[in-house]
Amino acid sequence: MDVPSSGLQAGLKNRHLSMIAIGGVIGAGLFVGSGSGIAAAGPAILLSYVLVGALVIMVMRMLGEMSAAYPASGSFSEYADIALGRWAGFTIGWLYWFFWVVVLAVEATAGAAILHSWVPAVPQWGWALIVMLVLTTVNLASVGSYGEFEFWFAGIKVLAIGTFVVMGLLAVFGLLPGSDNPGAGLAHLTDTxxxxxxxxxxxxxxxxxxVFSFMGSEIVTLAAGESDDPQRAITKATNSVLWRVGVFYLGSILVVLTLLRWNDPAITEHGSYVAALESIGIPYAANIMDFIVLTAVLSCLNSGLYTASRMVFSLGRRNDAPRAFARTTPAGVPRNAILGSVVFGFLAVWFNYQWPDTVFEFLLNSSGAVALFVWLVICLTQLRMRRIMEERHGGALVVRMWAFPYLTWATITVILSVIVYMAFDDSAREQIGFSVLSALLILVVGVVRGLLRPRSGRSAIHVRP
Known part of the structure; x- marks a missing residue:
């Protein structure tokens, strides 16, 4: 499976990868969408986060096992190609790319809305254009530029969540000076x-x-291929996912639920984090949170463009996308892959402004369940890849999935259960239906392409000596 260098260069430093790993699990959805989850389930939403968090930990452990052994720009798509067949790598690779170019439009629109509220003289579409152009320029410059921007974006998110959790806990136990929320406490978990x-x-x-707010934790396995020591970076990221999920998701949501009753109207009107900050007397809470959400949006845009470009770059190297996407500049930047992803991102932004309730809603629904499909493929791939990896490494894997294969099968069962539940849930049925349809269409294209154009040569996985 050894092949020559992929053309990408090792421009990411350890601090970049560390922050990408930490920030990858903190999406804008945590700040914006958690209020809806609290309103839907009450304090029991904590169990929802526990279940999804456990799922992500299992999936990341499996992905870490494969990525530490075979660092690759296409990550799970390349592993699926080897373990399950070309059809699997093609399908999940293009689905993942599709997901992220739609995310580009969602995040660009969200960021533009915040910026427009600050500077209304610039139209919202103008801000969306500016944001997309700036981050495209960053990604085109070098992978180090992407890493540096993401380091600071993710750093702000991490600092914000950490500060929020510490201040919230101090307020809950009556230790925060000036806090005016005497009713805060663990009793809020059961008193309503x-x-x-x-x-x-x-x-x-x-x-x-x-579940979809956790998408992005796998980005570090794609980015690690452009670092000096990918094995170390992946091992560190895999081992730290447990506390990252615990602190950033469970910790912050627990703070919200102990500061406010779950049915407090402010949670849905202003957002859970803004409402919590206002409840303990933090001035300008809404403005502070707008800045943090904007940072999260820019981080997601930055990483989304990087991730989409590396996935289509990998597909190009395997002849499953135009070969032009596999070319790199002398600086090791896959320029065509970045520009191709941006073009579709811009197109999706335009759809969002022109036909938000028809075309763009269809795009959203068609990519809505991709996270579950990706996780399912990772699980199925790991079942087959374990044998391949043990043959190559003699059983000396740096990262190993716990209780293999039992936990792998348990994770597959949970993911399939969630997919089935979506099919019977009125609010999710359309999303899962369109997502399955898009997956089937890509699968058919992949199968036909494989029959008409058999691949020559070996896998594009690049294994560092």
């Missing part, structure tokens, strides 16, 4: 209709609402 006021079935509804 019990821990599960909407019934225990709402926990599964909550799972559907929070």
């Amino acid at each position: 209709g019990g821990f599960a006021p909407k019934g225990w079935g709402a926990v599964l509804t909550g799972v559907l609402m929070v």
Whole structure:
């Protein structure tokens, strides 16, 4: 499986990868969408986060096992190509690319809305254009530029969440000077209709609402291929995912639920974090949170463009995308892959402004369940890749999935259960339907392409000596 260098260069430093790994699990959805989950499930939303968090930890452990052994620009798509077949690598690679170019439009629009509220003289579409152009320029410059921007973007997110958790806990225990929320406390978890006021079935509804905010944790496995020591970076990121999920998701949501009753109107009106900050007397809470959300949006845009470009670059190297996408500049930047992803991103932004309730809604629904599909493919791939890796490495894997294969099969069962539940849930049925349809269309194209154009040569996976 050894092949010559992919053309990408090792421009990411250890501090870049560390922050990409930490910030990858903190999306704008955590800041913006958590209020809806709390309203839907009450304090039991914590169990939803526990379930999804455990799922992400298992999937990242499996992906870490494969990535530490075979660092690759296409990560799970390349592993699926080897373990399951070309059809699998083609399908999940293009689905993942599709997901991220749609995310570009979502995040550009969200960021533009915040910037327009600050500087209304510039139209919202103008801000979306500016944001996209700036981050495109950053990604075109070098992978180090992407890493540096992401280091600071992710750093702000991490600092914001960490400060929020510390201040919230101090307020809950009455240790925060000037806090004016005497009713805060753990009693809020049960004092308004019990821990599960909407019934225990709402926990599964909550799972559907929070699962997609975890998408992005796998980015570090793509980025590690452009570092000097990818194995070390992946091992570190894999081992730290447990505390990252615990602190940033469970910790921050627990703080919100102990500062406010779950049915407080402010949670849905102003957002859970703004409402929590205002409840303890933090001035300008809404403005502070707008800045943090904007940072999260820019971080997601930056990483989304990077991720989409590296995935289509990998597809190009495997002849599953135009070969032009596999070319790099002398600085090791896949310029065509970046520009191709940006063009579709711009197109999706235009759809969002022109036909938000038809064309763009269709795009959103068609990519909505991709996170679950990606995680499912990672699980199935790891089942087959374990044998391949042990043959190559003699069983001496740096990262190993726990209790293999039992936990792998348990994770597959949970993911399939969530997908089935989506099919019977009124609010998610359309999303899962369109997502399955888009997956089937790409799968058919992949199968036909494989029959008409058999691949010559070996896998494009690059294994560093």
